[in-house]
Amino acid sequence: MRQVEHIQDQEWLQSIRDSYQPARIDEGLWIIPSWCQPEDSSAVNIILEPGIAFGTGDHPTTRLCLKALLSLDLSGKSVMDYGTGSGVLAIAALKMGAAMACGTDTDQLAVRAAAQNAALNGLAGRFQAVQCEGSAEGPEPLAALACGAPSQSGAFDVIIANILQGPLLELSSRLCDYANSGGTIILSGFLDEQWPTIREAYEHELENFQVSQDGQWVAITGIKRDNQPLAVNPSLQSNVNA
Numbered sequence: 001m002r003q004v005e006h007i008q009d010q011e012w013l014q015s016i017r018d019s020y021q022p023a024r025i026d027e028g029l030w031i032i033p034s035w036c037q038p039e040d041s042s043a044v045n046i047i048l049e050p051g052i053a054f055g056t057g058d059h060p061t062t063r064l065c066l067k068a069l070l071s072l073d074l075s076g077k078s079v080m081d082y083g084t085g086s087g088v089l090a091i092a093a094l095k096m097g098a099a100m101a102c103g104t105d106t107d108q109l110a111v112r113a114a115a116q117n118a119a120l121n122g123l124a125g126r127f128q129a130v131q132c133e134g135s136a137e138g139p140e141p142l143a144a145l146a147c148g149a150p151s152q153s154g155a156f157d158v159i160i161a162n163i164l165q166g167p168l169l170e171l172s173s174r175l176c177d178y179a180n181s182g183g184t185i186i187l188s189g190f191l192d193e194q195w196p197t198i199r200e201a202y203e204h205e206l207e208n209f210q211v212s213q214d215g216q217w218v219a220i221t222g223i224k225r226d227n228q229p230l231a232v233n234p235s236l237q238s239n240v241n242a
């Protein structure tokens with residue numbers, strides 16, 4: 001009996017392994033299953049243990065987000081990956097030069113997988129994953145605090161959220177609050193017909209939208225507006241108060 005179980009385990013493991021191969025995402029960017037060797041050691045190679053959490057590189061939205069990250073200068077930047085799944089986007093950002101990254105997810109297994117994948121890539125010291133509730137009413141995931149965000153509560157240079165339209169709409173204020181003025185927000189996980197609704201929810205906080213598409217799936221990059229109230233000239237202020 002024990003031998004039968006052992007053979008079944010081996011077959012199952014082998015069938016998982018057969019279904020994942022190194023995936024070239026773009027020039028110089030690969031996702032490599034943990035049991036394979038990178039073909040190009042000079043590329044950004046993201047090593048993943050696939051199968052536990054979403055984010056193996058085979059979904060168009062993951063690839064769109066990775067390409068959006070490639071187009072940024074991430075040197076020294078702080079990154080929040082909301083809906084981190086396998087941690088693939090946070091790990092990619094760190095490998096592209098980000099200083100620190102924080103991942104959050106509603107799924108405890110994903111949080112664990114992301115932390116393990118970061119460790120596989122030698123990035124455990126610069127990545128922290130925390131579980132969140134997933135609703136705008138729920139408590140803050142405290143991700144910013146847990147990750148030692150560089151400035152006031154939740155101020156990150158780059159926010160990535162590859163989640164569905166529903167949570168993107170519900171969490172729009174929270175996601176925008178996490179970004180520094182001038183920071184970059186990458187959103188994906190929605191279809192082209194949903195883009196006008198997403199745009200409406202985000203355009204008071206974001207500008208300079210860049211849109212990319214793979215089939216029906218869309219990713220957008222936007223820059224957080226500087227919505228600080230204009231400084232009031234003290235002499236005008238006294239006139240107003242008079």
Ligand SMILES: C[S@@+](CC[C@H](N)C(=O)[O-])C[C@H]1O[C@@H](n2cnc3c(N)ncnc32)[C@H](O)[C@@H]1O
Pocket residue numbers: 053054055056057061062065082083084085086087088089104105106107110132133134135162163164167189
């Ligand atoms: C499409 S997967 C993206 C995974 C990975 N970031 C990628 O790009 O491949 C979405 C992830 O977001 C998580 N998720 C879904 N709704 C969420 C919410 N409201 N708050 C936080 N995470 C959420 C899911 O558990 C899942 O791991």
